Amino acid sequence: MTLLLVVTAVPAEADAVRAGLPDGAATVVPVGVGPAVAGAATARLLALAEAGGRPYAGVVSAGVAGGFTDHVAVTGTVLGSSAIAADLGAESPDGFIPVDRLGMPAELLGAGTTLTADRDLLAALRAGLPDATVGPILTVSTVTGTTAGTAELRRRHPDAVAEAMEGYGVAVAAAQATVPFVELRTISNPIGPRDRAAWRLHEALQALTVASAALPAVTTAGN
Template structure:
């Protein structure tokens, strides 16, 4: 199994890497020690780019930057590079911390996306908000493989529900309520998932999104954020889920190979029959 995990910032990247073993203190964006520890891996610079891959077991992890555009660019660069060297990714995962919708995902919990939704990609008029899919200009949601998402959520003890991608983080109760109404059952919001999913879909690679909840969606209250706890939860989620993902991906690959073999046998028999007919 070869998996690309895309985070926004180094602290999230290091939390994922720490799931494979701990030997070196991680650093957050300010240079301070992170509450998790990450394994030492020599980073690999992606050709012609600013991004570095950090490798731990089956995971290649990179910090892409904040927002869907940066996430899409980094994901496309990493995945296309892997395909060129004949080691394509079996799975791409958007990962990090995020806001949880009250009553669905509590602070300190983990969410696995049942769908990855662009929550503010559209137009707003006096009549309300209309997304680009309704306008006929594209899509606003990606659905991870259901069995894979369920398996990851079950093993990680995570909430399974829609994760919203926003370009502006929610900071008021009114906006939080609006998003909850527009997207019933939404579990979390973050800023990169849809960009990662768009890039993965363009290359034909399945995608998941995993978010550890650091704060509630709603009024912006920095004092209530629990970032260290969320990063620790992210580490634990990957430590639990990675073996299950490996088994699920290998099983899917085996089924694909079996189908391909059956199709080849059928084609051979058909050709043989036509030659002797």
């Protein structure tokens, strides 16, 4: 019985993950781009598995990401210690206010803006990927493409190692289903002004295949 669910944004990422896994080691599904569709699709997959009597023991959000290059090099691997909804909140004259600091009643905040990765799943990946960089991974609905935007993210999240578009949505779905969650990414480009010549998408997908070889240990940790 497959106990691990790995979700990616696009089929190319799913293919890269599958290429690094033994047959039957995990269910790998491309669920779409962005936190809303990724969260909704992951929630459906988890609910169907539970209803069928075959619940997943862990969920991994996997794929490529933009990296803060003072923390990780392009083509490097990152493991998310937490998933942060970096643009969920409100603008103000004094700067961005995260949704969990807007004074709303706690019952309206849901998961808040930060969800911590499962300790055991993260430890299993760290053991299998000792050279990976570990830190918060930001989830954004709009990819950062300016120097000013990059500087603002660095100011608000100085420990963040990468940004992607699905991790927080997947983490919310996992939390709602009480299923452990962790995020695995490889870096295809620096965060900042969009310079496609600096992207290394092919190499990042190859790195994702290599990193995915550590995922069977996550299945063991989830038991």
